[in-house]
Amino acid sequence: MTTTSTTRAPSHSNADVATAPSLEELWMPFTANRAFKRAPRMLVAAKDMYYTAADGRQILDGTAGLWCVNAGHCREPITAAIREQAGVLDYAPPFQMGHPLAFELAQQLTRMLPDGIDRIFFGNSGSEAVDTSLKIALAYWQAKGEPQRVRFIGRQRGYHGVGFGGIAVGGIESNRKQFAGQLLPAVDHLPHTHDLENNAYTRGQPQHGAHFADALEEMVIKHGANTIAAVIIEPVAGSTGVIIPPKGYLERIREICDKHGILLIFDEVITGFGRLGASFGAEKFGVVPDMMTVAKGITNATVPMGAVCVRHDIYDAVVNSSGAGIELFHGYTYSGHPLAAAAGLATLEVYRTEGLFERAASLESFWEDAVHSLRGAPNVIDLRNIGIVGAIELEPRPGAPGARGFETFLKCFEAGVLVRSTADTIALSPPLIVERDQITHMFEVVGNALRNVA
Numbered sequence: 426m427t428t429t430s431t432t433r434a435p436s437h438s439n440a441d442v443a444t445a446p447s448l449e450e451l452w453m454p455f456t457a458n459r460a461f462k463r464a465p466r467m468l469v470a471a472k473d474m475y476y477t478a479a480d481g482r483q484i485l486d487g488t489a490g491l492w493c494v495n496a497g498h499c500r501e502p503i504t505a506a507i508r509e510q511a512g513v514l515d516y517a518p519p520f521q522m523g524h525p526l527a528f529e530l531a532q533q534l535t536r537m538l539p540d541g542i543d544r545i546f547f548g549n550s551g552s553e554a555v556d557t558s559l560k561i562a563l564a565y566w567q568a569k570g571e572p573q574r575v576r577f578i579g580r581q582r583g584y585h586g587v588g589f590g591g592i593a594v595g596g597i598e599s600n601r602k603q604f605a606g607q608l609l610p611a612v613d614h615l616p617h618t619h620d621l622e623n624n625a626y627t628r629g630q631p632q633h634g635a636h637f638a639d640a641l642e643e644m645v646i647k648h649g650a651n652t653i654a655a656v657i658i659e660p661v662a663g664s665t666g667v668i669i670p671p672k673g674y675l676e677r678i679r680e681i682c683d684k685h686g687i688l689l690i691f692d693e694v695i696t697g698f699g700r701l702g703a704s705f706g707a708e709k710f711g712v713v714p715d716m717m718t719v720a721k722g723i724t725n726a727t728v729p730m731g732a733v734c735v736r737h738d739i740y741d742a743v744v745n746s747s748g749a750g751i752e753l754f755h756g757y758t759y760s761g762h763p764l765a766a767a768a769g770l771a772t773l774e775v776y777r778t779e780g781l782f783e784r785a786a787s788l789e790s791f792w793e794d795a796v797h798s799l800r801g802a803p804n805v806i807d808l809r810n811i812g813i814v815g816a817i818e819l820e821p822r823p824g825a826p827g828a829r830g831f832e833t834f835l836k837c838f839e840a841g842v843l844v845r846s847t848a849d850t851i852a853l854s855p856p857l858i859v860e861r862d863q864i865t866h867m868f869e870v871v872g873n874a875l876r877n878v879a
């Protein structure tokens with residue numbers, strides 16, 4: 426039922442304000458609904474590096490949407506591929522049926538992955554990719570005759586989406602506590618590696634902290650290696666404020682997993698598709714996991730899609746372990762959806778032909794200098810960067826954690842730059858087509874905002 430006193434969305438055309446939609450009915454995700462509806466921030470169009478706000482202002486996209494529009498907005502080759510596909514094959518059931526584009530995308534994707542990771546399971550989001558990867562790990566151990574390996578190890582401050590699997594292995598208390606009555610029962614968490622005391626203002630990977638990986642050995646002692654199915658971590662944790670792996674840390678995690686036969690899953694939903702100046706975090710850090718979850722940049726965020734990329738012997742073990750018939754009782758109505766597959770193929774082509782991953786790598790030192798230009802700005806307690814990701818950590822305001830970060834985000838938006846605030850960390854991760862003068866402008870705006878936030 427529509428309420429009588431309705432807050433209305435600002436209209437992007439000059440149409441009668443009464444025809445603009447009401448804001449009441451939509452329950453917005455991860456949003457302070459009441460505050461937003463009192464003072465909405467509405468985006469109505471986008472092209473390349475810019476959003477257009479409802480009031481007509483151009484907003485420089487400092488966050489590639491939500492870490493996902495890596496090739497920039499409304500790129501013609503991608504939108505054309507989607508348009509065309511919509512008129513040819515709008516949908517095909519993925520269970521016991523197929524369509525060529527999904528197979529083609531799987532093949533193209535494997536060409537970008539580390540050797541041996543060459544089987545792809547499609548879903549529609551990062552969350553689905555994560556939960557799928559956990560199921561594949563369980564199915565694998567059943568197939569290998571070790572069904573007691575059911576425990577997952579995540580990491581504090583890890584974000585793995587919002588499925589029940591993802592929030593259980595994730596290390597964010599606030600994402601769990603409303604649902605705490607029903608989480609996966611056998612999960613443990615490694616410590617995070619964020620260490621301001623030793624690593625503040627590091628450029629790139631911190632020197633200190635490989636030893637944080639040794640907590641995995643302790644968990645093996647505590648639980649027994651033969652009860653642990655998989656470790657899942659983000660190569661760079663994005664959503665909880667950009668936590669960059671210390672030198673040697675990921676290598677050590679890999680070593681310990683190998684020693685005890687534990688599967689290693691890299692959640693590359695943010696770190697994939699050029700964000701770090703390499704195809705994936707696995708390539709950037711030279712550490713190869715057993716499975717990778719991807720989403721976001723796979724279609725440049727135009728059509729929802731996620732995927733689990735799997736070592737082929739994991740696929741073989743599961744597929745060959747059952748008799749005739751379905752081997753993995755899992756899948757989504759929209760797994761490998763034709764529009765997503767078309768968008769994915771066009772996106773990978775844009776990445777290739779424009780050399781966007783190499784472009785990101787070539788911008789990395791300019792980007793790093795821009796991030797660290799904010800040293801000494803009010804309330805800044807750390808600056809960090811890797812690839813085309815930067816973070817500005819602020820001292821929390823006493824008694825109001827997160828307020829300073831959020832106010833900085835608002836000030837930047839008012840000044841025409843979209844940044845992301847997670848608690849008191851401001852994260853930046855623009856599309857990889859960003860120009861140097863846009864980078865400079867972004868950090869000038871953030872610097873001004875910091876000077877204007879108490």
Ligand SMILES: Cc1ncc(COP(=O)(O)O)c(C=O)c1O
Binds near residue numbers: 552587720
């Ligand atoms: C590392 C990681 N995993 C999973 C997800 C969840 O992805 P989605 O929001 O597409 O479900 C995210 C989203 O930001 C993420 O950063």
